[in-house]
Amino acid sequence: MKDSAVPATDTPDSEGGNTYSVPPVHRAFTLLRHIASGGRCRNASATARDLSINRTTLIRLLHTLEAERMIESDDDGLSWQLGPGMIVLAADALKSRDVVRVARPVMARLTHELGLSSHLGVLDGREIIYLLRETPNSHLVSNVREGSRLPAHATTVGRVLLGYQLPDALERLYADVPLAKATEKTSTTLDTLRAQIATDRAQGFAWSAGNFERGIGSCAAPIFDHQGRTIAAVNVTGPEANFTLDTPQAARIEIAVKAAAAEISAALGYSGA
Known part of the structure; x- marks a missing residue:
């Protein structure tokens, strides 16, 4: 599924209020804040709906952030938490x-x-x-x-x-x-x-x-x-x-x-x- 299927909420103006902002980056930070606040993303469809992110985009973001060690899963991708990369970055x-x-x-x-x-x-x-x-x-x-x-x-x-x-x-x-x-x-x-x-x-x-x-x-x-x-x-x-x-x-x-x-x-x- 292409990113063109992303809802209208995934536009620069609605996400960042700045025409020079990058929507995928806004989505990634929205997802990180959600996970940091305790959201485990166990139900991809529900999480995508709650965050106004296309479900396919959400899954891609999860695996990209995992590859960068910003998040990690201890149950084969069924749920997520902040990873060591994010902890090191914050430190x-x-x-x-x-x-x-x-x-x-x-x-x-x-x-x-x-x-x-x-x-x-x-x-x-x-x-x-x-x-x-x-x-x-x-x-x-x-x-x-x-x-x-x-x-x-x-x-x-x-x-x-x-x-x-x-x-x-x-x-x-x-x-x-x-x-x-x-x-x-x-x-x-x-x-x-x-x-x-x-x-x-x-x-x-x-x-x-x-x-x-x-x-x-x-x-x-x-x-x-x-x-x-x-x-x-x-x-x-x-x-x-x-x-x-x-x-x-x-x-x-x-x-x-x-x-x-x-x-x-x-x-x-x-x-x-």
């Missing part, structure tokens, strides 16, 4: 929200102390996603926003987080994948990237003076959770002149960024072991 969301809440005041002080923009980022495949930004009271502020994605290999936050990946994970991430050149200082081969992140991990921070953007410097340090896992990184960015190595300003930046990362990690329960 990850809470974890991310927790690190943002903890990091915000620390980063505000870091930005005030150094007069530089600070960011909190997490690794997502070969990219980093920025979750939080603090900017100084200056016209020279970062143009990176919350939600921005940047290539991990070319940024200090990405390099720090890649440094805690298992060697085979790094190989899988970049196997047969070209490393884009942002500036002449960017690592563009897996060998040079591997050497760079090994140095970063050994010294406890990643340093950049124009590696991603000419004229811009950056320093990042890792954030650990209560289990000792690297879950995020914090950095500061600003004019490259402030990041000249072996200068008092560079030393001040390094100390402040590492201290901020350590404070956030401790607040998340990291013991330092």
